[in-house]
Amino acid sequence: MTPRDTTTGWSIIRQSLLDRRGPLTAGSVLLCLHQMCEVAVPILIGVIVDQAVDGGDLGALALWIGVLAGVFVALTTCYRLGARLGMNAALRQAHRLRMDAVRRILGPRRLRTDLRSGELLAVTGTDADETAALLRYLPQALGALAALAVCAVALLIIDVPLGLTVLFGVPLVLGLLQLSAPLLTRQTLDQQTRIARATGAATDLIAGLRPLRGIGAEDAAAQRYSAASRHALTAMRRTSAGQGAFMGAAIGVSAILAVAVATGAGWFALEGRISIGELITVLGLAQFFLEPLAMLSLLPGKAATARASAQRLALITDAEFAKPAGVSRLGPGPHGVEFRNVEYASLHGLSMIAKPGDCLGVVVTDQIDGTSIIDLLAGSATPHRGDVWVSDIPAAAADLTELPRALLVQPHLTDLFSGSLLHNVTTGAPAAAASDAAAALRAVAAADLIDSHPEGIDRMISDRGQSLSGGQRQRVALARALASDSSVLVLHDPTTSIDSVTERTVAAELYRRRHEGRSDHTTIVITSSPALLASADRVIFVDGGRVRGEGTHAELASADLRYREAVLR
Known part of the structure; x- marks a missing residue:
């Protein structure tokens, strides 16, 4: 059974974002502040070198070290609170998606669906979790975007070509990686479908174990489950290989961009266009922005997984009811x-x-x-x-x-x-x-x-x-x-x-x-x-x-x- 409408998965994700917009907004702001503080660390180190170490001013050195310590306190606090809000939003939304699906499955009107009991179990469990996991990742992605923006601004202030390299390089990298999103979605959807079928086969096998023993059909049933499990394993390997290749490409391209920025900064320092403190700042930023860039690079894969799982959930949320909604009141009884x-x-x-x-x-x-x-x-x-x-x-x-x-x-x-x-x-x-x-x-x-x-x-x-x-x-x-x-x-x-x-x-x-x-x-x-x-x-x-x-x-x-x-x- 395949989803009838590929946009339905996105509608479930959009509704999930609306349901948790409060904690997601607060968590995103806190994680953006956390990443900005992270960017501020190499910037402050460069400032300390230029304004305190180079001039031998112990008072300025103590002042800037105090500022740096305050930044570390702020970034730690913001991360703890922001990550907690994002995790809480994801867990609560997974619970809501699961309960909404279970209410439809167990409701008196009964669903008209081709999914077996084991498949329904997999959808309400794994797919609900995978859909909601995007909510935990999104504030982190927004924080990474804020970090890259601050990095670009800082590099523009130090040297315009360095800043432009980041400003144009980051969108190019993300755009190229986004091309793989449809393939990742198809692979993940196939993986989740085959896992659900294997779960359904296992559920049927356990539920009917005694009758199967009675007719001597345990081997046939076990072979049926084994075949479903092998298909699921093949799909998981295919998906893992695709996601591994995607992550490798993302990290490799990000590293090339960081090396280009660091190399340019070294050349400019030799020419005297930037100071030693600015060189230290650029090298620190080049090393740092690998992390937020890698975080953003994972967005297509995370979104593909969430979308595929949401489309599986849509098989339940969009399924027709087998029975019409009755309206006649029965009253307290007695009844015949x-x-x-x-x-x-x-x-x-x-x-x-x-x-x-x-x-x-x-x-x-x-x-x-x-x-x-x-x-x-x-x-x-x-x-x-x-x-x-x-x-x-x-x-x-x-x-x-x-x-x-x-x-x-x-x-x-x-x-x-x-x-x-x-x-x-x-x-x-x-x-x-x-x-x-x-x-x-x-x-x-x-x-x-x-x-x-x-x-x-x-x-x-x-x-x-x-x-x-x-x-x-x-x-x-x-x-x-x-x-x-x-x-x-x-x-x-x-x-x-x-x-x-x-x-x-x-x-x-x-x-x-x-x-x-x-x-x-x-x-x-x-x-x-x-x-x-x-x-x-x-x-x-x-x-x-x-x-x-x-x-x-x-x-x-x-x-x-x-x-x-x-x-x-």
């Missing part, structure tokens, strides 16, 4: 859910309703039907025909900021996060207390996770919950769903990794917490578990994408052979 003649994937005219307060079981003979129902309720898919309603509002028209709070869908495959057990349970309910999380865990028969560990509910969980068994991970995910206390809770096979005895306990606790003595919660469980179905108020049997029967679990089990085959173990 209704499928009205829905056609999607394997569903053929599916019509069913879960009224407010219902505990509804759904049995499907084809797992694709269950996945399709989950996708529609989660909003990751849109019906080809018909509508899914939440209360009296089509789900597609509901306010997307309210819909996740009113309707929580937990698919069969869920992830846990690295962090504490408490954090994992309260992720969907930040206001929940530790006691609420503990109660949810006990409700799903996961009290052993608290009681068997010295840190209790604060025990740490590894990434994706790998430190837990499959059944423990499933129970923690179910506890997280219960702790959210959502008006409508949809579960898909929530107990497949739990033994039958524990499953009956979980089914009873699930009903008790959400429905016993209350009618403000609606629960839909897509499952073939007899324990969960027996605790439901009603069960809907879906066969061939349509509703085949409806009733209690006992009624359907006694009357429908297909149902018995689907659920009885």
Whole structure:
């Protein structure tokens, strides 16, 4: 996927500069003062030689040394404060760019993008940092420009040809180096793209490691990642070679200019056109301006890197949303859910309703039907025909900021996060207390996770919950769903990794917490578990994408052979 508009990267950079214009302006002024003080050092040394050393005036020598010491104090202070402001601006802007991208990625409207999860991770990490790094460099570049300007003025005062050499030589050097900027941009963009692809391949490999082992496909997946990594390495080498050649040329040309100025000054000193102090000043300036000139010479490379990364960020910031912005308010609830003649994937005219307060079981003979129902309720898919309603509002028209709070869908495959057990349970309910999380865990028969560990509910969980068994991970995910206390809770096979005895306990606790003595919660469980179905108020049997029967679990089990085959173990 390539950027649709190459100017978009510059627009992100321009906005970043505007966002941080205050600290950048202050930092630029301070670094300009720092560089001016740096230029003043060889100038003052030349003045000291001419006015104090040459004449043997100890009073003047002490005075000028005091002035020189003051200049050193000023340049040190200005640099410390200016560099801090520039670094702070870059770090804060990188954080803002990262959070803006993450908000779009995780937003309820979902992005329409070809980037994989690993690539999105690389863009929000590396590319955000590289884009914002230009903000740290820009005040330094302005300071370098100020230093060269002061150098040129000082040399013009000492001798006009020397000053003109700098005045015309510096723009010529920078202009020639700027010609390489488009090539550096293309190389950096290709490098960042290939790194993101390698990151995406690595993420896919780690996420699917267990299934890959199950089918013996680890070698094929590893070869796929290895190929992506080699392509990234080739791109990085190409970019590094280009940037190295650029830096070598910049330093070489700058050195030639400095040698030309120093040689001219030596010749003029031999002719008596400039004094010994002025010669010392010119030699000091010629040696000094190599640094600011090299700093400015790096500007095309820095800008190319920032632009390439900003264009990668634009793939997220400019990506279209997959879902329209809903405007209809759902209200506090209670809510129900209704499928009205829905056609999607394997569903053929599916019509069913879960009224407010219902505990509804759904049995499907084809797992694709269950996945399709989950996708529609989660909003990751849109019906080809018909509508899914939440209360009296089509789900597609509901306010997307309210819909996740009113309707929580937990698919069969869920992830846990690295962090504490408490954090994992309260992720969907930040206001929940530790006691609420503990109660949810006990409700799903996961009290052993608290009681068997010295840190209790604060025990740490590894990434994706790998430190837990499959059944423990499933129970923690179910506890997280219960702790959210959502008006409508949809579960898909929530107990497949739990033994039958524990499953009956979980089914009873699930009903008790959400429905016993209350009618403000609606629960839909897509499952073939007899324990969960027996605790439901009603069960809907879906066969061939349509509703085949409806009733209690006992009624359907006694009357429908297909149902018995689907659920009885």
